Amino acid sequence: MSRWTDTVFILVVVIDFFALASSRLGAAIRAVAAQGALLSLLPVLLATGEHQTAHVVALALGALLVKGIAIPLMMGWAIREAAVRREVEPIVGFVPSMVLGAVGVALAFAFSGGLPLPTPEKHPLLVPTSLATVWTGLLLVVSRRKAVAQVLGFLVLENGVFVFGVLLSDFMPVMVEAGVLLDLFAAVFVMGIVMFHINREFASLDTAKLSALKD
Amino acid sequence: MLLLLALSPLLFAALAFTLPDQRRRPLALLAGASLHALLVVVTWIQPPAPALSGWLLLDAPGKLVLGTTSTLFLVCAVYAQGYLARRADRDNRVFVGGLLVLLSAMTVVAISQHLGLLWVAIEITTLTTAPLIYFNHNALSLEAAWKYLLVCSLGIALALLGTFFLALASAGPGGPHSLLVRDLASAGPSLSRPWVRAAFVFLLVGYGTKMGLAPLHSWKPDAYGEAPGLLGAILSGGVTNLAFLAIVRVLHVCNAAGERAFAADSLVAIGLLSMALAAVFMVGQRDLKRMLAYSSVEHMGILSLGLGLGGAAASGAFFHMVANGLVKGVLFLAAGNIHRAFGAKTVDKVSGAAERLPISGPLFLAGFLAVTGSPPFAPFFSELSILNGAIRGGHFWAAGLFLVFLSVIFVGMGATVLRVVQGKAPGGRAPPELADSPLTAGPPLALMALVLLLGLWVPRGLLGLFDAAASLVGG
Numbered sequence: 185m186s187r188w189t190d191t192v193f194i195l196v197v198v199i200d201f202f203a204l205a206s207s208r209l210g211a212a213i214r215a216v217a218a219q220g221a222l223l224s225l226l227p228v229l230l231a232t233g234e235h236q237t238a239h240v241v242a243l244a245l246g247a248l249l250v251k252g253i254a255i256p257l258m259m260g261w262a263i264r265e266a267a268v269r270r271e272v273e274p275i276v277g278f279v280p281s282m283v284l285g286a287v288g289v290a291l292a293f294a295f296s297g298g299l300p301l302p303t304p305e306k307h308p309l310l311v312p313t314s315l316a317t318v319w320t321g322l323l324l325v326v327s328r329r330k331a332v333a334q335v336l337g338f339l340v341l342e343n344g345v346f347v348f349g350v351l352l353s354d355f356m357p358v359m360v361e362a363g364v365l366l367d368l369f370a371a372v373f374v375m376g377i378v379m380f381h382i383n384r385e386f387a388s389l390d391t392a393k394l395s396a397l398k399d
Numbered sequence: 400m401l402l403l404l405a406l407s408p409l410l411f412a413a414l415a416f417t418l419p420d421q422r423r424r425p426l427a428l429l430a431g432a433s434l435h436a437l438l439v440v441v442t443w444i445q446p447p448a449p450a451l452s453g454w455l456l457l458d459a460p461g462k463l464v465l466g467t468t469s470t471l472f473l474v475c476a477v478y479a480q481g482y483l484a485r486r487a488d489r490d491n492r493v494f495v496g497g498l499l500v501l502l503s504a505m506t507v508v509a510i511s512q513h514l515g516l517l518w519v520a521i522e523i524t525t526l527t528t529a530p531l532i533y534f535n536h537n538a539l540s541l542e543a544a545w546k547y548l549l550v551c552s553l554g555i556a557l558a559l560l561g562t563f564f565l566a567l568a569s570a571g572p573g574g575p576h577s578l579l580v581r582d583l584a585s586a587g588p589s590l591s592r593p594w595v596r597a598a599f600v601f602l603l604v605g606y607g608t609k610m611g612l613a614p615l616h617s618w619k620p621d622a623y624g625e626a627p628g629l630l631g632a633i634l635s636g637g638v639t640n641l642a643f644l645a646i647v648r649v650l651h652v653c654n655a656a657g658e659r660a661f662a663a664d665s666l667v668a669i670g671l672l673s674m675a676l677a678a679v680f681m682v683g684q685r686d687l688k689r690m691l692a693y694s695s696v697e698h699m700g701i702l703s704l705g706l707g708l709g710g711a712a713a714s715g716a717f718f719h720m721v722a723n724g725l726v727k728g729v730l731f732l733a734a735g736n737i738h739r740a741f742g743a744k745t746v747d748k749v750s751g752a753a754e755r756l757p758i759s760g761p762l763f764l765a766g767f768l769a770v771t772g773s774p775p776f777a778p779f780f781s782e783l784s785i786l787n788g789a790i791r792g793g794h795f796w797a798a799g800l801f802l803v804f805l806s807v808i809f810v811g812m813g814a815t816v817l818r819v820v821q822g823k824a825p826g827g828r829a830p831p832e833l834a835d836s837p838l839t840a841g842p843p844l845a846l847m848a849l850v851l852l853l854g855l856w857v858p859r860g861l862l863g864l865f866d867a868a869a870s871l872v873g874g
Contacts, residue, residue: 302571302591318560325553334549341556348563355566355576382541394542397621399680399689 186307189229192222193309196347197289200320203340204281207272209332213259216339220251223343226350230306243353247346255339263332276327288319306351314351317344329392331382400447401455404438405506407431412499416492425476425483428495432469432476435502439469453579454513459867463717464644465509467724468637470849472502474842475629478732481838482629485739494534501527501633508641514562514578517645521558521609524638525551532626543618543625550618551609558605558645564598565652567591580648587655595656602649603665610642612669612703613676616696620680623692624744628735631688635695635731636724643702643720650706650872659873666707667797673700674804682811687734687744690815691727694770697808698723701801705785706872708797712788713869718857719781725850726778729766732843733759737819740829746815751824758840760820762847767816769850771809777853 199219206212224247231240274281292315301311321341325334382394411431418424442457443466449456457465479498483491504527507520525548533544562578568591569575575582575589583590608615623631646666653662677697684690698719705716736759737752738744753760769776782805789798828834 299593299597302568302574302594318557321556322553325549331545338549338552338556341553345556345560345563348560352563352566352570355570382545391545394545396539397542397546397624399620399684 189226189307190309192225192229193307193313195222196313196343197316200289200317200340201282201285203324203336204285204320205278207278209263209272209330209336210260212272212333212336213256213263216336216343217252217256219340219343220256221248221253223346224248224252226347227353230310230350232306232354239353243350251339251343251346259332259335272333273329274327274333275329276323281323281327284323285316285320288323289316292316292319301351303351310347310351314344314347317341317347320344331391334391400438400442401450401457401510404435404442404447405455405503405510407434407438408499408503408506412496412503415496415499418492421487421491422484424491424495425480428479428498429476431499431502432473435506436469436473439465449512453581454516455507455510456512457510458512458871459864460644460647460717460871461509463721463864463868464640465506467640467721468502468505468509471636471724471728471846472505472633474728474846475632475732478629478839478842481836482627482735484838485832489534489536493530497527497531498630498633501531501638505637505641509644512580514565514580514583514648517648518555518559518562521606521641521645522555524641525555525609528630528634528638531630532622534627534630535625540625543621547618547622550615554605554608554615556605557601557608561598561601561603561605561649564594564601565649568594568598568656580651583652584655587652588657590652590656592656592658595653595658596661599649599653599658599662599665603646603662603669606642606645606649607669607703610639610646610699610703611692611696612699613673613696616673616676619696620689620692623695623731624686624688628688628731628733628738631691631735632728632731635691636727639695639699640720640724643699643706646703647706647868647872654873663707663709666703667794668707670700670702670704670707671797671800671804673697673703674801674808678804678807678811681808682814684811684815685745685747687737687746687749687815687819688731690812691730691734694730694808694812695727697804698727698770701782701785704797704801705788708785708789708792708794709873710788710792710869712785712792713872714865715781715784715788717865717868718784719778722777722781722850722853723770725846725853726766726770726776728846729762729843729850730770732839732846733763733766736835736839736843737763740833741825746818749819750822752820754822755824755826755829756835756840757828758835758844762840762843764816764820765847766843767812769847769854771812772805775851775854777850777857780854780857 196219199215202215203212224244227240227243292312295315296311318341321337321344324337324340328334328337408431411427415424415427447457501524504520504523508517511517511520529544529548532547533540566578569577569583571591573589575586611619623635650662673696677693681690681693702716702720705712736756740756741749743749752763769778772779772782786798786801
């Protein structure tokens with residue numbers, strides 16, 4: 185069982201790198217969908233006897249539906265509808281982004297090594313994976329020019345936060361768990377609407393055109 | 400009672416979304432705001448019982464934030480009657496409904512004692528304001544809404560991670576396993592200190608983004624510049640205070656866990672940085688509303704500074720929170736009137752506002768004097784007590800820098816404001832459809848009177864509330 189869990193964590197980090205390196209939007213969306221689906225396994229894999237089964241199943245199914253299916257479908261719909269060109273167009277090149285990503289993973293391990301968990305450890309890879317994914321997400325948001333790519337970065341960041349949340353699922357009230365999923369859905373939904381308007385206004389989804397406001 | 404307070408605006412929001420009549424819809428806003436203000440007055444007279452097993456509770460800082468928000472919202476709702484009547488070209492369904500949802504979410508933030516619920520409510524305020532910024536439906540407002548949404552979503556995601564860190568800190572042996580501020584504070588020493596410190600960093604960055612502290616303020620000039628003046632008033636006078644309240648709650652927990660020194664130093668540093676950055680961008684600023692946005696960055700810096708210094712300065716910070724919230728209402732509503740009367744908001748196109756708009760023009764000047772801390776208005780006294788607290792606490796460097804930044808900002812902002820207000824108006828007095836009317840000039844005038852009143856006389860009960868709020872965070 186533990187071997188499977190290791191594999192999930194490693195795959196999540198590999199997908200982080202794939203998202204940083206990928207130059208095609210469609211592939212990046214599918215990768216992030218796969219990451220979301222993998223994450224939905226975590227609550228089940230890491231469940232201990234103290235869990236209430238209903239919560240575990242709800243969290244896993246919710247994550248699978250929202251992160252693995254609904255949002256990727258919406259993103260795919262957005263790029264088809266807006267006829268986005270398929271390239272990602274990074275501000276920071278692919279190789280420098282990979283290097284920065286690698287630095288992030290190293291820092292994540294150093295950080296979690298320096299901060300001992302106050303709770304019984306669920307899995308040694310959990311905290312570093314979460315922090316590395318959060319870092320990747322931040323990197324994607326600031327280093328990509330296309331609105332869709334930025335939203336993808338935001339999703340990766342939220343995935344990282346979700347991994348950390350699994351650590352707390354023993355005693356976190358349901359409401360907060362639900363809040364996480366709802367927020368993700370709502371944020372992207374609104375972003376989707378905004379993207380649609382950006383497209384209509386500028387006939388493009390390039391946020392570099394959004395640069396009239398400055399000092 | 401608290402539940403009624405939080406949920407009643409939603410009822411009016413539902414009404415606003417279903418009403419087909421464009422002209423009557425703003426009345427739902429006025430009704431929702433009036434009922435809310437009335438209920439807030441009732442809670443001030445008779446303290447309400449905690450609701451939802453202690454998750455909702457009205458304490459001293461919550462009372463101050465709720466009172467300011469409700470007052471400001473009511474004034475803006477009156478102003479909206481005049482404003483939306485003049486903007487009959489725009490569909491106001493989303494605007495009116497969204498404002499009411501925002502009021503409900505703001506109320507929940509003010510009374511929430513649970514950090515998870517607090518986070519959810521702040522997230523809702525972000526989501527509801529984005530479409531409101533896009534009210535004018537042009538390319539610039541779209542750009543502003545997109546930046547606002549993206550930057551604030553990132554901030555809010557980091558705040559969630561910080562909240563998780565804090566939950567983890569509470570999960571050690573003997574810890575409270577809870578995110579209720581009361582439980583966390585009473586279990587102080589049993590919290591895991593390294594995780595509390597990490598949580599504070601993430602929460603300061605997250606909620607600091609929402610508050611608009613430098614260097615996380617990048618969305619602010621754009622959003623305030625492009626949003627209608629009415630929304631700018633609510634954002635800069637209400638929503639930023641809520642993020643400040645969130646930081647107050649977190650600081651309360653940090654103090655109990657023994658991390659006061661670290662947290663206080665961070666707050667002082669980020670506060671002074673915000674004031675410095677605002678001073679740089681305010682000198683020579685040509686756009687009225689962007690200037691006000693930088694003024695908001697400055698004042699958020701002052702709040703953070705006062706909170707970090709503690710003691711009398713923390714009490715002054717709570718006073719300043721109320722005073723700044725009300726003055727920002729005056730400034731944004733007056734700036735909105737000027738913007739519409741001139742069809743422009745940059746200094747090269749706007750001059751002689753006092754001639755063109757005999758009420759809003761001078762009001763803008765008075766608001767400027769108040770916000771930069773001139774006597775006898777309320778911000779003068781709140782800034783004085785922050786300065787007093789800094790000197791009595793032995794923070795001479797902070798006090799000196801505080802004064803330097805305030806003077807630079809006074810000169811920089813004054814140059815822009817005087818160019819706008821004085822001189823000859825290009826078209827003479829405004830035509831009736833753009834001129835000051837009771838509904839557009841009356842509300843900021845009433846707010847200005849309130850600011851003057853709070854400068855001349857602060858009720859004893861209110862002073863007690865400032866001290867009570869400050870003593871929660873080590874005042």
